[in-house]
Amino acid sequence: MKTRTPRLPSVATRHAPWLATVVAGSAGILFTTFALGQTADRMHNATKAPSIQCDECHTCKEPTREASCLRTCPRNSVQKTAEEFSARRGPSLVILDELQDLYLPVPFDHRGHADMAQMTGGCSVCHHYTPEGLEHPECKKCHETASLHEDIRKPGLKGAYHRQCMGCHREWSGETSCGACHQPKAGAAKKGSVAVLPTKDDLMGRMHPPIPEPEVEVYQTKWEGSTIAPPLTGGGAGRSRVFFRHKAHIRDYDLRCSDCHREDNCKRCHEEGKEHTQRVRTLEEHHKPCFDCHRTSPCDSCHIEEGKPSPPSFDHARTGWPLKRYHSKKSCRACHQTVPYGRPETSCISCHSNWTPANFDHALTGQRLDDNHVRLECDGCHVDRAFERPPRCDQCHEPEEGVSFPAKRPGQAFPSTEK
Amino acid sequence: MALDRRGFIKSLTVVGMGGAVLNHRRANGDGGETGGDPADAFGVLVDIPNCIGCRKCEFACQKTAGFTVPPIETFDDKSVFATDRRPQPHAYTTVNRYPNPTTPAKPVYVKANCLHCLEPACVSACLVGALRKTESGAVVYDAWKCMGCRYCMVACPFQIPTYEYDNALTPQVRKCDFCAESRSKNGGVPACVKICPNDALIFGRRGELLKLAHERIRDHSEMYVDHVYGEHEAGGTSWLYLSSFPFESLGFVQLASVAPSRLTEMIQHGVFKHWMPPLALYGLLAIVMWLSRRTEEAEHGGCVTEPEFVDEGVPV
Numbered sequence: 001m002k003t004r005t006p007r008l009p010s011v012a013t014r015h016a017p018w019l020a021t022v023v024a025g026s027a028g029i030l031f032t033t034f035a036l037g038q039t040a041d042r043m044h045n046a047t048k049a050p051s052i053q054c055d056e057c058h059t060c061k062e063p064t065r066e067a068s069c070l071r072t073c074p075r076n077s078v079q080k081t082a083e084e085f086s087a088r089r090g091p092s093l094v095i096l097d098e099l100q101d102l103y104l105p106v107p108f109d110h111r112g113h114a115d116m117a118q119m120t121g122g123c124s125v126c127h128h129y130t131p132e133g134l135e136h137p138e139c140k141k142c143h144e145t146a147s148l149h150e151d152i153r154k155p156g157l158k159g160a161y162h163r164q165c166m167g168c169h170r171e172w173s174g175e176t177s178c179g180a181c182h183q184p185k186a187g188a189a190k191k192g193s194v195a196v197l198p199t200k201d202d203l204m205g206r207m208h209p210p211i212p213e214p215e216v217e218v219y220q221t222k223w224e225g226s227t228i229a230p231p232l233t234g235g236g237a238g239r240s241r242v243f244f245r246h247k248a249h250i251r252d253y254d255l256r257c258s259d260c261h262r263e264d265n266c267k268r269c270h271e272e273g274k275e276h277t278q279r280v281r282t283l284e285e286h287h288k289p290c291f292d293c294h295r296t297s298p299c300d301s302c303h304i305e306e307g308k309p310s311p312p313s314f315d316h317a318r319t320g321w322p323l324k325r326y327h328s329k330k331s332c333r334a335c336h337q338t339v340p341y342g343r344p345e346t347s348c349i350s351c352h353s354n355w356t357p358a359n360f361d362h363a364l365t366g367q368r369l370d371d372n373h374v375r376l377e378c379d380g381c382h383v384d385r386a387f388e389r390p391p392r393c394d395q396c397h398e399p400e401e402g403v404s405f406p407a408k409r410p411g412q413a414f415p416s417t418e419k
Numbered sequence: 420m421a422l423d424r425r426g427f428i429k430s431l432t433v434v435g436m437g438g439a440v441l442n443h444r445r446a447n448g449d450g451g452e453t454g455g456d457p458a459d460a461f462g463v464l465v466d467i468p469n470c471i472g473c474r475k476c477e478f479a480c481q482k483t484a485g486f487t488v489p490p491i492e493t494f495d496d497k498s499v500f501a502t503d504r505r506p507q508p509h510a511y512t513t514v515n516r517y518p519n520p521t522t523p524a525k526p527v528y529v530k531a532n533c534l535h536c537l538e539p540a541c542v543s544a545c546l547v548g549a550l551r552k553t554e555s556g557a558v559v560y561d562a563w564k565c566m567g568c569r570y571c572m573v574a575c576p577f578q579i580p581t582y583e584y585d586n587a588l589t590p591q592v593r594k595c596d597f598c599a600e601s602r603s604k605n606g607g608v609p610a611c612v613k614i615c616p617n618d619a620l621i622f623g624r625r626g627e628l629l630k631l632a633h634e635r636i637r638d639h640s641e642m643y644v645d646h647v648y649g650e651h652e653a654g655g656t657s658w659l660y661l662s663s664f665p666f667e668s669l670g671f672v673q674l675a676s677v678a679p680s681r682l683t684e685m686i687q688h689g690v691f692k693h694w695m696p697p698l699a700l701y702g703l704l705a706i707v708m709w710l711s712r713r714t715e716e717a718e719h720g721g722c723v724t725e726p727e728f729v730d731e732g733v734p735v
Contacts, residue, residue: 147608148606148608152622152627153631153634159615159618160618162471162616162618170471171524171525174525176472176473177473178473178491
């Protein structure tokens with residue numbers, strides 16, 4: 001973002017000399033403007049190349065700090081909240097005391113919300129405008145505190161706060177009474193009355209307990225075998241267990257929290273209107289997150305008889321595509337782009353479309369090409385670029401008994417290292 | 420008010436004559452009483468989907484108007500939504516609840532109050548000029564001029580003005596005055612807008628608000644129906660509404676885009692144009708005279724000629 005400061009001297013020279021005094025007088029103003037420009041540059045991440053165009057945020061050609069002419073919030077196209085922010089990095093408790101008038105400050109359980117947000121949509125659910133690489137700006141940096149806010153397109157601070165909360169809480173709990181979050185000031189109607197603030201310890205007591213992220217979740221179930229599988233315990237003495245490797249799903253299988261928890265909200269755990277009770281989930285609700293991806297089941301593929309070892313974790317070789325040196329380093333999503341992970345296209349060029357004879361080491365396939373063949377284009381031998389089918393010599397050479405692949409090879413063969 | 424009845428009638432006559440001249444000019448298309456561009460006048464955009472039904476506007480309104488207000492917590496009472504509530508003499512605004520057909524957990528709340536029409540029917544109907552549309556957009560009331568005919572209540576297409584029936588001696592017509600008095604003293608925004616926690620009410624110049632409303636409809640077509648209520652209804656109103664559901668389902672009356680006062684004023688002013696009333700009166704009188712004379716002739720005329728006939732006939 002350019003600042004407008006370099007323009008002024010040229011205006012001064014073009015016009016009358018008397019302007020020089022004005023220019024000299026405005027040196028201080030210039031300096032201030034420059035300083036403000038620096039702040040603006042910080043907002044615009046001047047250390048890196050700008051990742052967005054000016055007109056994505058601003059409606060006018062030359063926005064200034066005073067007249068920024070920003071577009072309507074939230075500017076979805078420029079949401080740059082970096083997902084590197086982790087839920088636990090933020091504060092546990094935020095006391096919203098910017099606008100207290102009729103009510104006492106609101107203790108906001110940031111950690112509880114951040115935990116939930118990380119599972120469902122990330123920090124940007126609330127922090128909808130954080131330029132890349134920066135800390136989240138305070139709400140009041142953009143949202144004006146005055147009730148008559150100049151920019152009618154942008155909610156004032158009060159509106160911004162409340163919309164963040166009410167947008168979800170209205171639907172989840174149907175709770176819209178002010179008392180749900182606010183404590184009225186004693187005798188609030190009388191000006192100058194002093195209300196006693198609850199202590200920080202009191203407020204911490206209102207916080208949501210941390211939402212645990214289990215390593216392995218073992219569900220002790222009520223299921224005792226069915227007609228699908230032979231009864232597991234012969235007489236129903238024991239119940240089956242389900243081992244759910246929660247951490248492995250995130251760490252090894254590269255799933256994002258929102259892939260499974262996308263529909264989650266407070267209702268997942270709490271009865272409506274009873275915020276301190278744990279809700280009992282139905283059989284369908286219990287199974288749905290698993291069934292979304294794991295569609296093959298007899299029950300005992302997950303339900304393990306008590307006393308028996310837990311099933312082994314996932315091995316990609318079972319799918320018929322063992323992962324070797326290179327592919328095992330890839331994240332699941334590099335090949336499986338959508339969740340649930342399905343069977344992707346297995347031809348080499350579905351991913352490696354940019355390989356040419358110059359940048360591809362043919363030896364990796366277990367066949368180092370001789371000097372004659374290494375010069376050829378890929379489709380010189382692999383007709384129609386069907387790399388999964390070995391080429392035949394007689395496609396180019398005179399047919400000869402027993403000289404085609406694999407009996408005869410154009411170079412040196414050795415065991416393949418990679419698929 | 421140190422003015423006796425005779426004095427009041429005198430001044431009324433003078434004002435009435437002046438008013439007749441003004442009204443005559445207006446009927447000829449010389450511009451409305453406000454004079455200013457309605458786009459520059461103030462208004463409020465009510466973003467209905469953002470209203471959470473907290474009823475704090477009701478509290479702030481009653482407090483600012485100087486009425487006795489119950490404690491703010493009492494406005495958390497949701498049981499009042501069981502019935503549809505109209506504004507009351509001491510509650511210029513009321514919030515009503517309507518079912519949400521798509522998300523039942525999120526009912527729709529609609530705030531009712533004076534919409535401050537651009538061409539108010541109440542102003543047109545008021546015989547004594549107690550109601551007036553100001554240049555800032557508000558329709559204000561002067562209790563001193565009011566004679567209590569309540570024509571304004573009948574004229575208002577939104578049925579907003581109320582009357583203090585329980586006040587035997589000095590009853591007034593009561594309705595939202597857009598906080599005109601408090602704003603002219605202290606500036607700022609109307610009390611309801613100021614207190615609205617969710618920014619469901621946006622105060623600004625009507626032209627700007629209309630632009631904003633259409634921008635929102637364009638940018639969030641999934642959220643709003645393509646209709647800004649009040650843009651054209653009843654000739655346009657200062658208060659404008661955006662909704663996710665058809666306005667008919669939220670208790671809004673369907674109105675033509677011509678102000679109701681246009682038709683009534685056209686008839687009334689037309690009647691008084693070109694010396695019509697005296698001509699009509701004297702014409703009517705002439706007809707009556709002519710008819711009565713004819714009847715008289717039919718009755719007595721026979722008598723008048725009959726004697727001649729009789730006179731002639733008697734000798735026969």
